[in-house]
Amino acid sequence: MNPILVLGAGPAGLSAAAEIAELGAPTILVEREAYLGGNPKRWHYSLLAPDLRPSDEILGPLIAKVEGNPRVQLHRSTTVTKAERLPKGFRITLKTGDALETQEVSAVVLATGFDHFDSRRKFEYGYGRYPDVLDFKELEGMIHDDRVLRPSDGKPPRRIAWILCVGSRDLQVGNPWCCRMGCAVSIKQAVEIRQKHPDIDAYVYYMDIRTYGLWEDLYWKSMQEYGVKFIRGRIGQVTLAEGGSQLLATGEDTILRRPTEVPFDMIVLASGMEPGTGTQEAAALFGVPVGPEGFLTPNLSDMNPVDSGLPGVFLAGAATGPKAIPDSVTEGMGAALRAYQYARN
Amino acid sequence: MSAGISRGPTDSVPAYYPGCSLDGLGKAYEVTAQQVLHRLGLSLDRIVDYNCCGATEVKNLSQDVSVALPARNLALARSMGRHQVVAACNGCVYSLARANDAVREPATRGRINATLEEGGAPTYDGEASVQHVLEFIHARAGPERVRAAVRRPLTGLTVAPYYGCLYTRPKRYTGAGTTPGADDPEHPHFLDELLEACGAKVLTDFSAKTICCGGGHALSDLDVAVAFSASILNEARRAGADLVATICPLGQINIENHLDRIRAAYGEEVLRPVVYFTQLMSLAFGASVAEARFRDNFSRPDLFLRSRGFA
Amino acid sequence: MLSANEIRKVVQERNQHQKGTGKKVVDVREEMERLEAAGEIVIHRIRPENRPVEVSTLFGWKKRIPTDRLWHHKSCGQCGNIPGYPSSLLWLMNETGRTYLNEPHQTSCTAWNYHGTATSNPVALAAVAARNFHRAFETGHFPLIHCGTSYGDYKEMRKLLVENATVRAKVRDVLGKMGRELVLPEEIVHYSEWVHVMAPEILARQKHRVEGVVATVHEPCHYYKMVPEDAVYDESIYAGQRPAVPSGILMALGAKVADYSTWYDCCGFGFRHILSEREFSRSFANLRKIRPMVEEAHADVAITSDTGCVTTLDKSQWIGKAHGLPYMLPVLSDVQFAALTMGAHPYKIAQVHWHAASAEALMTKMGIDWKTAKAEFREYLQALKNGQAPELLHPAHGEIETFFAINKGQVLPDEAPAAPAGAGGRSR
Amino acid sequence: MPIVEKSLVTVDRSERLEIEGIDVSGDWNTFLRSRVQTDLDVRIVDWIRSQPQGDTISRCWQCGTCTAGCCLHTDYGLSEFNPRYFIYLAQVGYEEELRKYATTIWRCVSCNKCVERCPKGVKVEEVIHTIGSYLEFTGGAPESPADRFDRAYTENLLRRGVLDEASLFRTYERMEGRTMPAGEMLKMGFQLFRSGRLRTGPLAHRTRGWRRFGNVLREKLKEDERCRRASLSAAGGTGGHSP
Amino acid sequence: MTIVAHLPQRALTLTEEESAAPPAMELTGRRRASPEERALSETIFAEFHADPRYHEFVLGCLNCGECTTGCPAARFYDFSPREMLQIAETGDATTLWDALQEKIWACCQCYTCNMRCRFGNDIAGIISVMRELSVSHGVASTRKTLAPFGRSLTLLMTVGTQVSSDMIQPDFFRDWGPFATGSDRAWGVGADIMRRAIPSDVLQTTRSSWEVSVQTSLELFRIYEETGVLDMLRGLDPDLTEMLIDIIEERREEFEEARERFRTELEGMSGPVATFRG
Numbered sequence A: 001m002n003p004i005l006v007l008g009a010g011p012a013g014l015s016a017a018a019e020i021a022e023l024g025a026p027t028i029l030v031e032r033e034a035y036l037g038g039n040p041k042r043w044h045y046s047l048l049a050p051d052l053r054p055s056d057e058i059l060g061p062l063i064a065k066v067e068g069n070p071r072v073q074l075h076r077s078t079t080v081t082k083a084e085r086l087p088k089g090f091r092i093t094l095k096t097g098d099a100l101e102t103q104e105v106s107a108v109v110l111a112t113g114f115d116h117f118d119s120r121r122k123f124e125y126g127y128g129r130y131p132d133v134l135d136f137k138e139l140e141g142m143i144h145d146d147r148v149l150r151p152s153d154g155k156p157p158r159r160i161a162w163i164l165c166v167g168s169r170d171l172q173v174g175n176p177w178c179c180r181m182g183c184a185v186s187i188k189q190a191v192e193i194r195q196k197h198p199d200i201d202a203y204v205y206y207m208d209i210r211t212y213g214l215w216e217d218l219y220w221k222s223m224q225e226y227g228v229k230f231i232r233g234r235i236g237q238v239t240l241a242e243g244g245s246q247l248l249a250t251g252e253d254t255i256l257r258r259p260t261e262v263p264f265d266m267i268v269l270a271s272g273m274e275p276g277t278g279t280q281e282a283a284a285l286f287g288v289p290v291g292p293e294g295f296l297t298p299n300l301s302d303m304n305p306v307d308s309g310l311p312g313v314f315l316a317g318a319a320t321g322p323k324a325i326p327d328s329v330t331e332g333m334g335a336a337l338r339a340y341q342y343a344r345n
Numbered sequence B: 001m002s003a004g005i006s007r008g009p010t011d012s013v014p015a016y017y018p019g020c021s022l023d024g025l026g027k028a029y030e031v032t033a034q035q036v037l038h039r040l041g042l043s044l045d046r047i048v049d050y051n052c053c054g055a056t057e058v059k060n061l062s063q064d065v066s067v068a069l070p071a072r073n074l075a076l077a078r079s080m081g082r083h084q085v086v087a088a089c090n091g092c093v094y095s096l097a098r099a100n101d102a103v104r105e106p107a108t109r110g111r112i113n114a115t116l117e118e119g120g121a122p123t124y125d126g127e128a129s130v131q132h133v134l135e136f137i138h139a140r141a142g143p144e145r146v147r148a149a150v151r152r153p154l155t156g157l158t159v160a161p162y163y164g165c166l167y168t169r170p171k172r173y174t175g176a177g178t179t180p181g182a183d184d185p186e187h188p189h190f191l192d193e194l195l196e197a198c199g200a201k202v203l204t205d206f207s208a209k210t211i212c213c214g215g216g217h218a219l220s221d222l223d224v225a226v227a228f229s230a231s232i233l234n235e236a237r238r239a240g241a242d243l244v245a246t247i248c249p250l251g252q253i254n255i256e257n258h259l260d261r262i263r264a265a266y267g268e269e270v271l272r273p274v275v276y277f278t279q280l281m282s283l284a285f286g287a288s289v290a291e292a293r294f295r296d297n298f299s300r301p302d303l304f305l306r307s308r309g310f311a
Numbered sequence C: 001m002l003s004a005n006e007i008r009k010v011v012q013e014r015n016q017h018q019k020g021t022g023k024k025v026v027d028v029r030e031e032m033e034r035l036e037a038a039g040e041i042v043i044h045r046i047r048p049e050n051r052p053v054e055v056s057t058l059f060g061w062k063k064r065i066p067t068d069r070l071w072h073h074k075s076c077g078q079c080g081n082i083p084g085y086p087s088s089l090l091w092l093m094n095e096t097g098r099t100y101l102n103e104p105h106q107t108s109c110t111a112w113n114y115h116g117t118a119t120s121n122p123v124a125l126a127a128v129a130a131r132n133f134h135r136a137f138e139t140g141h142f143p144l145i146h147c148g149t150s151y152g153d154y155k156e157m158r159k160l161l162v163e164n165a166t167v168r169a170k171v172r173d174v175l176g177k178m179g180r181e182l183v184l185p186e187e188i189v190h191y192s193e194w195v196h197v198m199a200p201e202i203l204a205r206q207k208h209r210v211e212g213v214v215a216t217v218h219e220p221c222h223y224y225k226m227v228p229e230d231a232v233y234d235e236s237i238y239a240g241q242r243p244a245v246p247s248g249i250l251m252a253l254g255a256k257v258a259d260y261s262t263w264y265d266c267c268g269f270g271f272r273h274i275l276s277e278r279e280f281s282r283s284f285a286n287l288r289k290i291r292p293m294v295e296e297a298h299a300d301v302a303i304t305s306d307t308g309c310v311t312t313l314d315k316s317q318w319i320g321k322a323h324g325l326p327y328m329l330p331v332l333s334d335v336q337f338a339a340l341t342m343g344a345h346p347y348k349i350a351q352v353h354w355h356a357a358s359a360e361a362l363m364t365k366m367g368i369d370w371k372t373a374k375a376e377f378r379e380y381l382q383a384l385k386n387g388q389a390p391e392l393l394h395p396a397h398g399e400i401e402t403f404f405a406i407n408k409g410q411v412l413p414d415e416a417p418a419a420p421a422g423a424g425g426r427s428r
Numbered sequence D: 001m002p003i004v005e006k007s008l009v010t011v012d013r014s015e016r017l018e019i020e021g022i023d024v025s026g027d028w029n030t031f032l033r034s035r036v037q038t039d040l041d042v043r044i045v046d047w048i049r050s051q052p053q054g055d056t057i058s059r060c061w062q063c064g065t066c067t068a069g070c071c072l073h074t075d076y077g078l079s080e081f082n083p084r085y086f087i088y089l090a091q092v093g094y095e096e097e098l099r100k101y102a103t104t105i106w107r108c109v110s111c112n113k114c115v116e117r118c119p120k121g122v123k124v125e126e127v128i129h130t131i132g133s134y135l136e137f138t139g140g141a142p143e144s145p146a147d148r149f150d151r152a153y154t155e156n157l158l159r160r161g162v163l164d165e166a167s168l169f170r171t172y173e174r175m176e177g178r179t180m181p182a183g184e185m186l187k188m189g190f191q192l193f194r195s196g197r198l199r200t201g202p203l204a205h206r207t208r209g210w211r212r213f214g215n216v217l218r219e220k221l222k223e224d225e226r227c228r229r230a231s232l233s234a235a236g237g238t239g240g241h242s243p
Numbered sequence E: 001m002t003i004v005a006h007l008p009q010r011a012l013t014l015t016e017e018e019s020a021a022p023p024a025m026e027l028t029g030r031r032r033a034s035p036e037e038r039a040l041s042e043t044i045f046a047e048f049h050a051d052p053r054y055h056e057f058v059l060g061c062l063n064c065g066e067c068t069t070g071c072p073a074a075r076f077y078d079f080s081p082r083e084m085l086q087i088a089e090t091g092d093a094t095t096l097w098d099a100l101q102e103k104i105w106a107c108c109q110c111y112t113c114n115m116r117c118r119f120g121n122d123i124a125g126i127i128s129v130m131r132e133l134s135v136s137h138g139v140a141s142t143r144k145t146l147a148p149f150g151r152s153l154t155l156l157m158t159v160g161t162q163v164s165s166d167m168i169q170p171d172f173f174r175d176w177g178p179f180a181t182g183s184d185r186a187w188g189v190g191a192d193i194m195r196r197a198i199p200s201d202v203l204q205t206t207r208s209s210w211e212v213s214v215q216t217s218l219e220l221f222r223i224y225e226e227t228g229v230l231d232m233l234r235g236l237d238p239d240l241t242e243m244l245i246d247i248i249e250e251r252r253e254e255f256e257e258a259r260e261r262f263r264t265e266l267e268g269m270s271g272p273v274a275t276f277r278g
Helices: A011-023 A038-042 A055-066 A136-144 A182-196 A213-224 A277-286 A325-344 B019-023 B027-039 B063-079 B090-103 B106-118 B133-140 B142-149 B190-197 B222-239 B249-257 B259-266 B277-284 B301-307 C004-016 C028-037 C076-081 C084-095 C111-117 C122-139 C148-163 C165-177 C191-197 C199-204 C247-253 C278-295 C307-315 C318-323 C334-341 C360-366 C370-385 D042-050 D065-069 D071-075 D083-092 D095-099 D113-117 D124-139 D145-160 D165-175 D182-194 D210-234 E016-020 E035-050 E052-057 E072-076 E081-090 E093-101 E112-116 E123-136 E140-145 E147-159 E191-196 E214-226 E229-236 E238-261
Strands: A004-007 A027-030 A072-075 A078-085 A090-096 A099-105 A107-110 A114-116 A133-135 A159-166 A201-206 A229-232 A235-240 A247-253 A258-264 A266-271 A273-275 A313-315 B015-017 B084-087 B129-132 B158-162 B243-246 B274-276 C042-044 C053-056 C062-065 C070-073 C142-145 C183-185 C214-218 C256-258 C301-304 C331-333
Touching: A004 A011, A004 A099, A004 A325, A011 A027, A011 A038, A011 A055, A011 A072, A011 A107, A011 A325, A027 A078, A038 A055, A038 A114, A055 A325, A078 A277, A107 A277, A107 A325, A133 A136, A136 A182, A136 A266, A159 A182, A159 A258, A182 A201, A182 A213, A182 A266, A229 D083, A247 A266, A258 E072, A313 A325, B015 B063, B019 B027, B019 B090, B019 B249, B027 B133, B027 B274, B027 B277, B063 B084, B063 B090, B063 B106, B063 D210, B084 B090, B084 B133, B090 B106, B090 B129, B090 B249, B106 D210, B129 B133, B133 B142, B133 B190, B142 B190, B158 B190, B158 B222, B190 B277, B222 B243, B222 B249, B222 B259, B222 D071, B243 B249, B243 B277, B249 B259, B249 B274, B274 B277, C028 C042, C028 C148, C042 C122, C053 C191, C062 C191, C070 C084, C070 C122, C076 C084, C076 C307, C084 C191, C084 C334, C111 C148, C111 E123, C111 E147, C122 C142, C122 C148, C122 C165, C122 C183, C122 E214, C142 C148, C142 C191, C148 C165, C148 C183, C148 C307, C165 E214, C191 C199, C191 C247, C191 C334, C199 C247, C214 C247, C247 C256, C247 C334, C278 C301, C278 C307, C278 C318, C278 E072, C301 C307, C301 C334, C307 C331, C331 C334, C334 C360, C360 C370, C370 E191, D042 D083, D042 D124, D042 D210, D065 D071, D065 D083, D065 D113, D083 D095, D083 D124, D095 D124, D113 D124, D124 D145, D124 D210, D145 D165, D145 D210, E035 E052, E035 E093, E035 E123, E052 E123, E081 E093, E081 E123, E093 E123, E093 E140, E112 E123, E123 E140, E123 E229, E140 E147, E147 E214, E147 E238, E214 E229, E214 E238, E229 E238
Parallel strands: A004 A027, A004 A107, A027 A072, A107 A313, A133 A266, A159 A201, A159 A266, A201 A229, B015 B084, B084 B129, B158 B243, B243 B274, C042 C183, C070 C142, C214 C256, C214 C301, C301 C331
Antiparallel strands: A078 A090, A090 A099, A114 A273, A235 A247, A247 A258, C053 C062
């Protein structure tokens, strides 16, 4: 049996590769970056919502399962440049640096993941212009390293605001979908900061809170136990406050029904999820249809979300839409199983 | 919250907490309640040296005082060896139950017991459950035994049952809806059943059953108190009631206290006699209009009842 | 990092495929071609003799700005109370050797009234626009819109006429009754776009250096917030994140264009408010615009490119003194400023005396000898009083018109008896 | 110039003003006052959370169930009485806006429907009263009739352990500067006396051994109030001052 | 259950009007709409939803409030574009009616809300639709609001401009200070001379912003007649409308007479009279 190709080594890809190996089949795991772990690794995610466990605790074992596994052929800093359909599977060309390598694979799992929305595209928030306007992925790193300080002057902030739905649910930037994670992750960050620095006031500007299912607990606790404040209404623009040392967040408090203009020391943007860099390429290489949002589309998303509908091509994780890590891991397993079944028959 | 309030063991003769109202302006309530309990073969043991429960007022000034006041009464009941305290006033039921809720927290209980000790009162172990006298009658006797005890059915009387706010509310304290023997928090019906058993026509869909009478502001916010009292009477009128039967002494007093104002603002036609439910039960059990102390009520139900042939 | 234009292109493409509420922005010019082919409309095309210059707009689309043989579509507010605004533009055209037509066969766009009192409707607005479009067409001159609101309104109306067959039919019917047909200009062109593309020629004639001048720009809302895809953007100006006009000309002239936090805000004109609710206009203009311009950006002058904005920002300042806001920051249009740098007479041409906030300090900074000019102007006024004929920038329009174009005595009734009060008059 | 939207604005103006020889009195110099909310003060909610009656405030998620059932808001039509809104203002820390309701918030009739229905276990009624206390303690706002009644009531019961209703009635009416017409008073007194209910003054009930307990509670009450106010100033107050 | 609101004021039987009235009015002292106003509000509500622009402008709302962020009116008025969109989207006849009384007039029509809206709503546009309706139905408060516009409406209807220099009288614009009108104060000559000093003859008119040919003004009036604007104006101010019709009628006659007198000159010309001949 030819090996099964897994494209992308984020939570979904890692889980798929580990599972295929577990089933006893050979796997080729291809990752564009030099490291394994995808976005969580890239941005040094701190604790993960909703259970507040360190991301390393989840990713660590997954990475360990593929690293040094004789059935998993690891290709870091590698992309797939060509895929020819065979009667069964594909002949693929791998490119590492300048080196090209051709292999035959019996099935493919596409786990190309997502990219965080580039907040510079939301001009009115001044991300990239004002150093104290952060993207929440950067704050993740700061929390991870326990150095929550204002980039502008290195001082600890007194008052932080989170703006939800940046680059999500917004036709202005062309992303009308919900990123699913923004609420939970922002609230989690606020909780982490309040835990460690109770003197920092945390405000979350929201339209709706979508801590769906059991994640609601995080939202409730953040209010009751950690005193995170929620202001309904979005910030429409961020400018420098008088004196220039603080940021002025202007918006409407839709409960107060009045415009608000409040100075903050730091503003955190909950940047949404967009189709990953590799997604378009993968779609083109393997002929998987892409939906209007730019994510890969399963054939029957409600019946079998990991089947592309094309023989031998399976999908997992945030490549098909915004997804949480546990869901991505689960989909990785599902896709692995389907790919294995296909490859074996 | 959905677990309900643990009621603990029941007493054959629970402690009875009269509260200031029943010893004061609501004397008719107390007298007729005793008559009714007696006829139904139920008895209660009065807490002799009770003190005011603090109602809804004291808590606005001090949490600890507002818990210590009812806690002293509960402690007295416990020192009488009782697990159950029955009160006839909605406000008392609320305060006592609220104290129970507060002392569930060990720190609070410690603080309250220190206060009790300092004041020379027995300490409270948090083990007394609180019940409204209506619930008590309903649970111990029930409509069947009431029906059996009726000597003179209240035939021809259309009664609007008025429960008031704090009888069931909030269920967090009273356990309404989730505790066996407690009434429904949104649609209470125990009074309906008892009065029906007495032969009266009860307006079970009376829309003002649990609305507030404004009694909390009986003196301090006359506009609200008058409007709310009037609205209860007006709803009774709209529903075709002859009189309003209540289980809440504050409600009764509040409405009656404002009769002149209600008359002036909304006209004579809105007015209806307002009686304690035990007065009606007592009447049904054979007491005379005088014995059931209908003359005590400012709204003069005695005149009305005599006009309907009740002696 | 994508450039602003690239981002907008991505968004535009994605929105075109968006399910649900995504509004697909269609290039109305393509639709116009289709309609013309179907014989429904006539396109007033920009011809070589209009000497067009190409610029790019919000989505990176190209827009051609004609620079010659233009039909001035005037602005009622400008002509009414800041006449130095159109005068400077005409002067600039004379100086740069452009031909144009400034004639009485036009109405205003009537959109000020519509946005102020709503005593109109889209069909009427479209018909008014189309009447003016046709008039320009029959003169063989390309319309150049002086006013930001007219520009916004005409963009909207052109879009409406293209997209809505019912309105189109109604308007064609109305026009037919007055012997006109439905003509839509290939581009709706704002005068500030003309100034923008004329920058090299203006620069070549610049007399006064303005390096020392700090200017703050107020971007007129109706220029870019209505039908945004028609506004001019340039990747070299604010990284393409804000409209390129009128900032571009100031940058080209060498003025320091200073940023301030409320650049995105409206001026407070409010259409209705500037006449009957000036409490609002003055509060907004002073507190949200002038104060930040002065205190954050330390501006010497506020530059804008619309009638209403000049009016509001300028005239509202004086009363600020009553509330501790004694700024009196000069407010000029881009074209007045450009004309001044080219040596236009500050009073005869730029007519700065119509402005409430004095521009004298600014002119000193620009090296303009306004004192002499002022004395000249005073003499000129006396001469006019003594019956001297006025100096005109162009031949008197009577020569191009039939006799009853003007009938001064009867244009307006002397008084309007039914009107309760004058515009902005006290009604109590 | 007319301000047509009179009900939509608040204004700053000088009734008499002349600038550079021009009379610009009244409308001519009127400026509108900004409605923009600029302050957020966590100290309000911190204090309320620290009070046993207010500790549930942070659970509120603004669903509005409380207001939907509020008899003052819904039945009485006092639309500015909005418990959900009061909680929000306190939660987020809009002190100035909250203070506008100082004269409304005490009108809560304590019917507890809000507490009954709150899906998150906020003791709304108690929280509302705590917010009221906050406003009273910090704002130097005049004591509300409800506060006066609470005090009169508590005073009254602390005297004998049980309430002397007639005396409470008299005391409170006096506090409010109201007097019952003599005729009415006599009529009522007679009816109460006849039915054996007029037990006031020396005739009133008294709880045995109350003196000691009452004194302890009195001290407790004073101590509590002192603590509440102290915790407020320890929290930095919010610019207000104790009356 | 709004029980208190059911309380009668002395009268025990509710009149038909009372029972149909929106609740809670007696106690709060808010003015209750008269039956005529209620009927009108229903008509306006129906017309509002029937307007073809309704579905084009109102798409949906996340209640994010970004529209309000940049709204100038919201800074000073108890007004927010979000609220207006909510009224448009979910309001009933009463809420729409209430909005027509004051709030629609607070809007500055600056279109900042449209530019900000992440849902693509046309909020300024839908407010215009509301305004149009209240104008054409002559809503009393609208008539009051627009009362000061008699002069500019006259100018607009007769020559198609809106503001002329003789309208900026120092006494009506005291807040603009002594030099706002470019006037005689500083220069010692009258307003007519100040206008003469403008270097374009078309602009030298004091009574209109620029000179407008008679033919053009008649064409404009024709447009108003044909497109229903005159009817709208009639709803707003019938007297003004009649006066304008008289003015225009007179002018038409003069125009026809002039056309007759200069027939020879015009002979052979087709289409519009005022043709460019340069």
